Amino acid sequence: MTDTTSTAVLRRHAEHQYAEELHELRRTDRRQRPDHWELSPWAVVTYLLGGRLDNGFEVSPKYIGARRLMEIAVATLATDRGLLLFGVPGTAKSWVSEHLAAAISNDSTLLIQGTAGTGEEQLRYGWNYAELLAHGPSEKALVPSPLMNAMRTGRIARIEELTRIPADVQDSLITVLSEKTLPVPELGSEVQAVRGFSVIATANNRDKGVNELSSALKRRFNTVILPVPSSEAEELSIVVKRVAEMGRALDLPAEPPALREVKRVVQIFRELRNGQTEDGKTKLKSPSGTLSTAEAISVVSNGMALAGHFGDGVVGAPDLASGLLGAVIKDPVQDAVVWKEYLETVVKERGDWKDLYRAFRDHG
Secondary structure: OOOOOOOOOOOOOHHHHOHHHHHHHHHHOOOOOOOOOOOOHHHHHHHHHOEEOOOOOEEOOOOOOOHHHHHHHHHHHOOOOEEEEEOOOOOOHHHHHHHHHHHHHOOOOOEEEOOOOOOHHHHOEEEOHHHHHHHOOOOOOEEEOHHHHHHHHOOEEEEEOHHHOOHHHHOOHHHHHHHOEEEEHHHOEEEEOOOOOEEEEEEOOOOOOOOOOOHHHHOOEEEEEOOOOOOHHHHHHHHHHHHHHHHHHHOOOOOOOOHHHHHHHHHHHHHHHHOEOOOOOOEOOOOOOOOOHHHHHHHHHHHHHHHHHHOOOOOOHHHHHHHHHHHHOOOOOHHHHHHHHHHHHHHOOOHHHHHHHHHHHHHO
């Protein structure tokens, strides 16, 4: 695995971006580690949730939410069961999956991205057809999948969007998860999983084009449901943290947005998502989209780019308006009606939101 630290890389893997924290945790961790784990389960949770180590080193939080959920997830991976991170889009499933693999295996790259076109060979193994035609089936002709490599080395394999993979392909995981072996009938052999191997899969049931998991496959996973942030303060802290990180990573020429601007974006998302205003006095219609925390982060980051490259570097209402409209109005007919009602009955009536109302009106 190449440790790419060049500033030209758009997004660094978690094990590279947080290499110093992982190093300090490994150096100070005295607790028992499962075979082939880089850290103890306690240290993995500390890496995810943040905290101060005995030597005073401060570990930054990667996940803001219930500690117990992360403890259950890590404890699952210390057993022989796979972990299924389940939730609506934007609840940090992929983020948590990547950081779990980085902390446990120091390698988050053994990844299979699930799509409608994902075939069984991408989960199991494929073949180098030139070698296959020249010499027939052999180890040299075999092209291992990330899952097979994880089994051989005792690492974590990640499967993103498991429910987007066709059902018959999904079920090819059953033998791997239950028997911890991957048969290769063409070679009359098998790959047996080394201790430390496990699978982290993510799934949601809100997007179109999902394939329900079979009962047999569900039983092979321990499911942890990642919820939408329970409070505005929690969601606000997530957005502020991630936007600051993205601004630094992308070197955006804008100041981090004022807390007031971020809070307004988060409040709009939460009110439309929950179907009522923050004070509970006004019922609202909800748009067709999920309005996730991840989308709120995207809206604010886009506002920073607009302010930095085409404005004075200070994020204001006009910089946020276009991103907010794009996030809310997914269906140009249904969502436009929902948004117009919210704009006229809520945004317009808030005295300190006049600038935001004008920005939306100017945007059309």
